[in-house]
Amino acid sequence: MNPQNLPQRLARKFLDETFELTTWENLKPWYEKLQNQPIPHVAALRQWFVNRSELESYLSENFAWRYIRMTCDTASSQYQTEFNDFVENIQPHLAYFGNLLDQKALECPFLNQLEEKGFQVAIRGMKKAAEIFREINVPLLTQIQTEQAKYGAIVGAMSVLYRWSRNDPAPGLRLSAIYRPSGAPRCLVHHSKTPPTRPTPARRVAQ
Numbered sequence: 001m002n003p004q005n006l007p008q009r010l011a012r013k014f015l016d017e018t019f020e021l022t023t024w025e026n027l028k029p030w031y032e033k034l035q036n037q038p039i040p041h042v043a044a045l046r047q048w049f050v051n052r053s054e055l056e057s058y059l060s061e062n063f064a065w066r067y068i069r070m071t072c073d074t075a076s077s078q079y080q081t082e083f084n085d086f087v088e089n090i091q092p093h094l095a096y097f098g099n100l101l102d103q104k105a106l107e108c109p110f111l112n113q114l115e116e117k118g119f120q121v122a123i124r125g126m127k128k129a130a131e132i133f134r135e136i137n138v139p140l141l142t143q144i145q146t147e148q149a150k151y152g153a154i155v156g157a158m159s160v161l162y163r164w165s166r167n168d169p170a171p172g173l174r175l176s177a178i179y180r181p182s183g184a185p186r187c188l189v190h191h192s193k194t195p196p197t198r199p200t201p202a203r204r205v206a207q
Helices: 024-036 042-072 077-106 119-132 135-157
Strands: 159-162 175-179
Touching (some): 024 077, 042 077, 077 119, 077 135
């Protein structure tokens, strides 16, 4: 594909083009700006949604690239640190302020005047998110994502060695070994024409 034909990102109108996420402190003013933005009529509400979407789109892309770099190079402590910094020091604040913005939108008297296609789905999602949000759960979500990142790093660091002989009846189906990272023991696996015997299920013991 010709690089000139690739879709280009639209110019930002709310978030500065030069903005780079470094800490929560340099991101917080943009959320406070949304929180304090007056909404005197339905047109202002539409623009408020556009501004919020622009900010959250930037953060979604930023988070995605941190995750991609970390999983592509699982040995990089820098990429791991950058990802963990987002999960531990930025995302908890996003959950809290995201709930505040949901509440602001849901309490707006012009919300029912948004009749354009797609708004009803977004509004239904905000209502459900506001209903189930509990600030006490935010640290739990952070812990879950941290553990998921650790799992991704472990799986990404695994390597598989294949050995194939021209005499094999089914070329490429012989798996010789799977090596696990961090000094974990090697797990040997061998595939042949004969399927393995299904293990006998354990009997259920009545208590």
